[in-house]
Amino acid sequence: MNAALPLAPAAPLTTASMPPETWHRYAAANLPRYTSYPTAPHFGPLDEAEWRSWLGAIQPADKLSLYLHIPFCRALCWYCGCHTSVTRNQERLARYATALRQEAWTLAAALPAHAGVSYLHLGGGTPTALGAKHLAEVLGTLRAAFPFRPDAELAIELDPRMIDPAMAEALAGAGITRASLGVQDISPAVQARIGRVQSEASVAEAVAALRANGIKAINLDIMYGLPGQGIAEVEATARFAAALGADRVAVFGYAHVPWMKPHQKAIPEASLPDSEARLAQSAAAEAVLLAAGYVAIGLDHFALPGDSMARAAAQGRLHRNFQGYTTDDAPVLLGLGASSIARLPGGFGQNEPDERRYLERVEARQLPIARGRSLTAEDQARAALIEQAMCGEPIDLGAIPPGIMESASPRLTRLIADGLVRIEAGRLVSDPRHRPLLRHFAACFDAYLGQGPARHSKAV
Numbered sequence: 001m002n003a004a005l006p007l008a009p010a011a012p013l014t015t016a017s018m019p020p021e022t023w024h025r026y027a028a029a030n031l032p033r034y035t036s037y038p039t040a041p042h043f044g045p046l047d048e049a050e051w052r053s054w055l056g057a058i059q060p061a062d063k064l065s066l067y068l069h070i071p072f073c074r075a076l077c078w079y080c081g082c083h084t085s086v087t088r089n090q091e092r093l094a095r096y097a098t099a100l101r102q103e104a105w106t107l108a109a110a111l112p113a114h115a116g117v118s119y120l121h122l123g124g125g126t127p128t129a130l131g132a133k134h135l136a137e138v139l140g141t142l143r144a145a146f147p148f149r150p151d152a153e154l155a156i157e158l159d160p161r162m163i164d165p166a167m168a169e170a171l172a173g174a175g176i177t178r179a180s181l182g183v184q185d186i187s188p189a190v191q192a193r194i195g196r197v198q199s200e201a202s203v204a205e206a207v208a209a210l211r212a213n214g215i216k217a218i219n220l221d222i223m224y225g226l227p228g229q230g231i232a233e234v235e236a237t238a239r240f241a242a243a244l245g246a247d248r249v250a251v252f253g254y255a256h257v258p259w260m261k262p263h264q265k266a267i268p269e270a271s272l273p274d275s276e277a278r279l280a281q282s283a284a285a286e287a288v289l290l291a292a293g294y295v296a297i298g299l300d301h302f303a304l305p306g307d308s309m310a311r312a313a314a315q316g317r318l319h320r321n322f323q324g325y326t327t328d329d330a331p332v333l334l335g336l337g338a339s340s341i342a343r344l345p346g347g348f349g350q351n352e353p354d355e356r357r358y359l360e361r362v363e364a365r366q367l368p369i370a371r372g373r374s375l376t377a378e379d380q381a382r383a384a385l386i387e388q389a390m391c392g393e394p395i396d397l398g399a400i401p402p403g404i405m406e407s408a409s410p411r412l413t414r415l416i417a418d419g420l421v422r423i424e425a426g427r428l429v430s431d432p433r434h435r436p437l438l439r440h441f442a443a444c445f446d447a448y449l450g451q452g453p454a455r456h457s458k459a460v
């Protein structure tokens with residue numbers, strides 16, 4: 001243990017309960033979701049030559065993870081926080097698909113020897129908005145441009161309203177192994193208030209079609225904190241997800257950030273549950289899923305005990321990246337598509353978020369990098385601690401560099417005094433009963449918190 005630690009707690013640390021007003025003060029705090037560190041608002045301009053030099057430092061033993069961003073949807077859901085736009089323009093979709101394929105070749109040519117692709121994630125937006133033909137062509141090009149490892153996982157985010165047996169067959173044919181479907185809430189009244197209407201039957205049929213075609217790994221995303229939601233709606237939705245036998249269920253709190261996502265103004269702030277109600281909803285979803293046999297993971301995920309994420313969490317191999325919690329352990333994450341973010345050992349890089357500029361640069365055979373951030377040794381050490389904290393893993397006090405410990409101490413001391421974190425056998429251990437507040441534990445190690453223009457969503 002670090003002898004300089006100003007961390008001796010004044011009270012027993014094993015008490016998990018705390019006064020409700022204390023809990024709600026933590027829950028109402030605005031903090032990053034820590035899908036990266038430093039977080040994206042701290043990125044700055046990055047030129048292609050520097051990005052290429054970082055790519056050149058990839059080692060032969062490094063596995064690759066690929067993320068493809070497909071920023072199109074058929075309609076805009078009012079709660080959406082993603083980088084997407086609505087289109088059915090076939091020319092626009094075809095040009096984007098062609099650009100993705102070109103970017104794959106340009107990127108592959110910029111890489112030194114590596115250990116192949118172990119993980120691919122297609123996100124958006126709605127990846128199937130490209131259409132089955134373009135999607136298959138893009139995946140075919142990726143396989144030609146990058147060697148895929150035999151055990152690679154190929155995951156895709158899906159809108160159940162766009163999955164019929166033909167699309168399910170096309171996805172399976174393209175090698176997809178895991179699908180994440182957005183459910184949000186099954187109540188028609190809530191669906192009407194978030195601009196996303198989909199029947200329970202459409203979700204069940206999409207899941208059945210995927211399984212029938214061999215895509216057995218199914219994730220469902222549900223939400224709390226939506227307008228018009230109460231405990232009964234959240235419980236019914238969690239029961240629905242469990243009854244479908246989803247391997248993983250993510251329970252996301254709606255993040256109302258209309259200053260960043262103006263379409264969220266369609267959801268009146270006054271219609272949203274307060275932090276007390278959000279906590280009760282989050283707890284209700286958790287109770288249903290735990291009773292159904294799921295294992296709680298990190299801030300907001302649940303998995304059946306046999307699922308690879310449950311095994312990774314049990315073995316301390318859970319990770320967190322821009323897609324949230326993941327089993328992906330590749331040291332190199334490459335992003336393709338407008339606005340996608342890559343993570344290399346040397347730093348982060350984000351592609352042009354503007355579709356037109358992205359297309360022009362890719363068509364000129366450039367790597368369309370726009371912003372990024374190099375990582376100092378201290379950034380990397382803090383990032384590792386933040387990832388451990390967000391994954392709910394104990395942190396060895398002796399492994400925390402003294403300078404980081406010094407800056408973390410005031411916040412940590414408060415968390416310990418309030419029972420969110422305790423010291424046990426020389427390790428900082430977060431109380432699993434307060435897992436929705438894990439962002440506070442992570443924030444202890446964030447040197448940039450409160451700096452710059454970033455505004456964040458509430459912790460719960």
Ligand code: SF4
Nearest residue numbers: 073076077080082125
């Ligand atoms: S389908 Fe998903 S990405 Fe598209 S608008 Fe709805 S929530 Fe956003």
